[in-house]
Amino acid sequence: MNFIEARKLVHEYFRRDEEGNVEGITTALDQVDLGIKPGEFVAVLGHNGSGKSTLAKHLNVLLRASGGTLWVDGKDTLDENYLWDIRQNTGMVFQNPDNQIIAGVVEEDVAFGPENIGIPTDEIWERVERSLKSVGMLQYRGHSPNKLSGGQKQRVAIAGVMAMEPKCIVLDEPTAMLDPSGRKEVLDAVEALNREKGVTVILITHYMEEVTGADKVYVMDHGRVVMQGTPRQIFSRVEELKSYRLDVPQVTLLAHGLKKAGLDIPAGILTRQELSEVLCRLYGEEGKNPEDTLTG
Amino acid sequence: MSMILDKVNYIYSAQTAYEKQALKNINLKIADGEFIGLIGHTGSGKSTLIQHLNGLLKATSGGIYYNGRDIYEEDYSLKELRGKVGLVFQYPEHQLFESTVFADVCFGPKNLGLPRKETELRAFAALRSVGLSEEYWYQPPFEMSGGQKRRAAIAGVLAMKPDMLILDEPTAGLDPKGRDEILGQVAAMHRELSITVLLVSHSMEDVADYVGRIIVMDQGSILMDGAPKEIFQRYQELEEVGLAAPQVTYLMHGLRENGIPVDTGATTVEEARESILQAFTKAGKLRQ
Amino acid sequence: MIRDITIGQYYPSNSIIHRLDPRVKLMGTLTYVLSLFLFRGLAGFAAVTAGLAAVVKLSKVPFRYMVKGLKAIAAILAITVMFNLFLTPGEPLVSVWKLKITEEGLKSAGFMAVRLSYLILGSSVLTLATTPNQLTDGMEKSLRPFRRIGVPVHEVSMIMSIALRFIPILIEETDKIMKAQLARGADFESGNLIKRAKAMVPLLVPLFISAFRRANDLAMAMEARCYNGGEGRTKMKPLKYKGRDGVAYLLIAGYFAGIIMLRVWM
Numbered sequence: 120m121n122f123i124e125a126r127k128l129v130h131e132y133f134r135r136d137e138e139g140n141v142e143g144i145t146t147a148l149d150q151v152d153l154g155i156k157p158g159e160f161v162a163v164l165g166h167n168g169s170g171k172s173t174l175a176k177h178l179n180v181l182l183r184a185s186g187g188t189l190w191v192d193g194k195d196t197l198d199e200n201y202l203w204d205i206r207q208n209t210g211m212v213f214q215n216p217d218n219q220i221i222a223g224v225v226e227e228d229v230a231f232g233p234e235n236i237g238i239p240t241d242e243i244w245e246r247v248e249r250s251l252k253s254v255g256m257l258q259y260r261g262h263s264p265n266k267l268s269g270g271q272k273q274r275v276a277i278a279g280v281m282a283m284e285p286k287c288i289v290l291d292e293p294t295a296m297l298d299p300s301g302r303k304e305v306l307d308a309v310e311a312l313n314r315e316k317g318v319t320v321i322l323i324t325h326y327m328e329e330v331t332g333a334d335k336v337y338v339m340d341h342g343r344v345v346m347q348g349t350p351r352q353i354f355s356r357v358e359e360l361k362s363y364r365l366d367v368p369q370v371t372l373l374a375h376g377l378k379k380a381g382l383d384i385p386a387g388i389l390t391r392q393e394l395s396e397v398l399c400r401l402y403g404e405e406g407k408n409p410e411d412t413l414t415g
Numbered sequence: 416m417s418m419i420l421d422k423v424n425y426i427y428s429a430q431t432a433y434e435k436q437a438l439k440n441i442n443l444k445i446a447d448g449e450f451i452g453l454i455g456h457t458g459s460g461k462s463t464l465i466q467h468l469n470g471l472l473k474a475t476s477g478g479i480y481y482n483g484r485d486i487y488e489e490d491y492s493l494k495e496l497r498g499k500v501g502l503v504f505q506y507p508e509h510q511l512f513e514s515t516v517f518a519d520v521c522f523g524p525k526n527l528g529l530p531r532k533e534t535e536l537r538a539f540a541a542l543r544s545v546g547l548s549e550e551y552w553y554q555p556p557f558e559m560s561g562g563q564k565r566r567a568a569i570a571g572v573l574a575m576k577p578d579m580l581i582l583d584e585p586t587a588g589l590d591p592k593g594r595d596e597i598l599g600q601v602a603a604m605h606r607e608l609s610i611t612v613l614l615v616s617h618s619m620e621d622v623a624d625y626v627g628r629i630i631v632m633d634q635g636s637i638l639m640d641g642a643p644k645e646i647f648q649r650y651q652e653l654e655e656v657g658l659a660a661p662q663v664t665y666l667m668h669g670l671r672e673n674g675i676p677v678d679t680g681a682t683t684v685e686e687a688r689e690s691i692l693q694a695f696t697k698a699g700k701l702r703q
Numbered sequence: 704m705i706r707d708i709t710i711g712q713y714y715p716s717n718s719i720i721h722r723l724d725p726r727v728k729l730m731g732t733l734t735y736v737l738s739l740f741l742f743r744g745l746a747g748f749a750a751v752t753a754g755l756a757a758v759v760k761l762s763k764v765p766f767r768y769m770v771k772g773l774k775a776i777a778a779i780l781a782i783t784v785m786f787n788l789f790l791t792p793g794e795p796l797v798s799v800w801k802l803k804i805t806e807e808g809l810k811s812a813g814f815m816a817v818r819l820s821y822l823i824l825g826s827s828v829l830t831l832a833t834t835p836n837q838l839t840d841g842m843e844k845s846l847r848p849f850r851r852i853g854v855p856v857h858e859v860s861m862i863m864s865i866a867l868r869f870i871p872i873l874i875e876e877t878d879k880i881m882k883a884q885l886a887r888g889a890d891f892e893s894g895n896l897i898k899r900a901k902a903m904v905p906l907l908v909p910l911f912i913s914a915f916r917r918a919n920d921l922a923m924a925m926e927a928r929c930y931n932g933g934e935g936r937t938k939m940k941p942l943k944y945k946g947r948d949g950v951a952y953l954l955i956a957g958y959f960a961g962i963i964m965l966r967v968w969m
């Protein structure tokens with residue numbers, strides 16, 4: 120059974136003018152179908168305004184569908200009775216690390232979620248310790264969040280979600296405001312959670328490099344899911360991606376350019392090791408043998 | 416005409432427990448019309464450095480000379496300097512405050528004490544330079560998209576007609592298309608308005624396509640200063656300080672080590688493509 | 704300048720003051736503030752000084768760090784002192800033009816300056832040595848009786864703790880916006896009062912917009928983490944009195960009794 124199942128999910132809202140009269144209707148999500156299995160690492164790509172953040176908020180029932188159905192963990196999100204259950208089971212990490220940390224001390228912030236769902240004190244301590252450890256932030260438990268780097272703050276936010284022991288975490292552009300080392304810290308932490316704890320991860324981003332390791336990629340544009348498949352399938356469609364205001368990793372772009380110029384390169388190259396191997400093989404055919412692997 | 420920094424040091428919160436030397440003995444010369452990328456990770460001192468260039472921060476020791484004049488001289492007008500050296504901060508859209516985009520762009524030139532007509536002419540020119548479509552000019556700035564707001568904010572600095580434009584991470588938080596658009600627009604401004612541009616970034620790939628010179632900062636010092644090709648050749652050193660050369664640099668070096676005679680100085684996808692195709696054509700592996 | 708405000712910031716340490724129950728610290732602060740308005744004479748002055756010095760010493764927060772907080776209120780302090788200095792009737796000591804400095808004025812100005820600075824220092828010990836969350840818990844528990852008359856105690860203390868968490872962030876933001884506007888030639892320092900007030904618009908509008916945006920984000924983040932008001936919440940650090948808290952209460956009571964006695968006898 121799918122952990123998340125959306126059928127023809129629609130989200131519409133009224134645009135109002137200054138007097139509050141309805142000017143028109145904006146469709147932020149348009150007939151979205153999703154099927155995400157437990158334990159999967161799923162990436163949702165899209166430019167700003169493509170509807171991907173709106174989708175994220177539906178998964179945590181911060182927004183509700185105006186049409187279609189969304190089941191999370193087999194529960195209908197329109198059913199009021201499941202609200203807290205769903206929120207507890209699909210944690211959410213937002214873009215701005217400062218605006219989601221509530222407490223003035225790291226460990227107290229991580230405890231905020233468990234406190235809200237009424238976990239007994241002793242167990243809160245255990246959970247806080249476990250989740251801070253899982254993101255490598257245990258040694259900062261007594262620190263003030265203000266003194267942490269962006270990547271560290273974001274990892275605290277992830278720990279705060281993990282302390283509620285969700286089955287799934289949804290990360291809404293968690294790296295958009297971070298520098299490259301912060302981005303790497305956060306991604307490594309998320310990948311470890313997925314791999315080691317089997318948490319279902321839904322990563323919403325516009326950085327293509329971040330999705331190469333995903334099991335499945337959805338591309339959104341104008342509120343619709345316009346592409347879906349494995350990263351390799353998605354990245355082999357370079358022109359299409361560009362038309363959705365997305366870009367492609369330099370290596371994939373280069374491979375695509377070389378392929379168009381006549382070199383026999385397979386579609387959807389993701390890493391520079393792959394491209395390097397392919398080029399060496401092509402160059403070495405009927406001639407000298409290049410080394411099989413490359414380090415870079 | 417140039418900006419010269421002579422042995423600039425800057426110490427934050429001097430004589431307290433939080434004392435930190437943010438800039439260490441910075442020597443730098445920026446000539447007119449240059450397009451420079453200033454690279455370093457968070458905390459490397461790049462933001463501190465650029466705030467010295469328009470006098471927002473004052474060096475603890477050392478001198479800064481703009482067009483031959485010492486900016487720390489008693490009678491030197493820092494306000495005038497700020498008009499000449501325009502600084503666009505990170506997330507500049509957070510500083511928009513007027514009821515229309517146009518009025519907001521007028522803020523800078525108005526502060527310089529220019530007559531109303533000149534102010535407005537400059538505002539129009541600036542809005543055109545940043546490529547913000549005319550339909551937004553008289554709209555409130557708060558309802559536009561992120562990319563448009565950012566353009567409006569850059570126009571607000573550009574309207575002062577600076578000789579030098581410093582942009583701190585102008586693409587932060589934008590999507591790839593928005594990023595390319597802003598960078599393209601900055602390159603166009605550099606070309607058409609013939610101003611000096613200093614682009615602060617933590618991404619080599621972002622700046623490699625545009626700039627003629629890269630300055631790498633680490634721990635408050637200038638680590639490298641040179642043409643992109645020279646800088647990227649030293650990719651191993653870059654990695655030691657937590658930075659990375661563009662992906663193609665690594666690829667090209669790897670290919671060369673494996674006996675494919677490609678140009679390791681290629682820094683952009685386009686250059687790399689040309690060089691690889693050339694190597695394959697020469698070896699007869701590619702029929703035209 | 705704005706960065707110097709230390710009130711509302713937490714200074715991590717493991718001192719005895721840090722470890723006290725927040726309810727004790729709240730009560731202590733309240734008592735201390737009261738004592739500042741009750742003390743009389745030099746002996747009283749010595750008592751409030753000794754009280755403050757002891758607590759500051761025990762808190763292990765560097766005194767220099769706390770004094771920085773005073774700079775931020777220097778203007779208010781100066782104005783209050785001026786008023787007291789020139790407007791207290793009595794026997795003039797010195798008179799310049801129409802302004803007279805009286806002995807009484809000098810005294811009351813002095814006491815006022817002491818009161819205000821001790822007030823700020825004393826209350827900053829509370830916030831420096833208590834995490835915002837503990838402070839909130841302390842308030843929530845101390846004020847619980849008021850819930851019966853419809854005071855939303857939990858909500859109020861939640862608001863307080865969030866405000867405390869965001870003060871440093873907004874201060875930093877103010878600094879940033881100020882610099883960004885300075886880079887556009889703004890001038891916050893010259894001109895008359897009206898001109899200066901007008902110069903604040905480019906600072907305040909973006910600051911408010913940002914504060915609202917943050918508030919919005921935060922509300923959503925809290926909801927996403929199942930925040931649903933105070934009902935049914937548990938605590939990671941529930942408040943429990945320990946032996947040292949009893950001792951502290953006794954000391955506070957003793958201190959207050961001493962101040963009262965000094966006042967009565969002097």
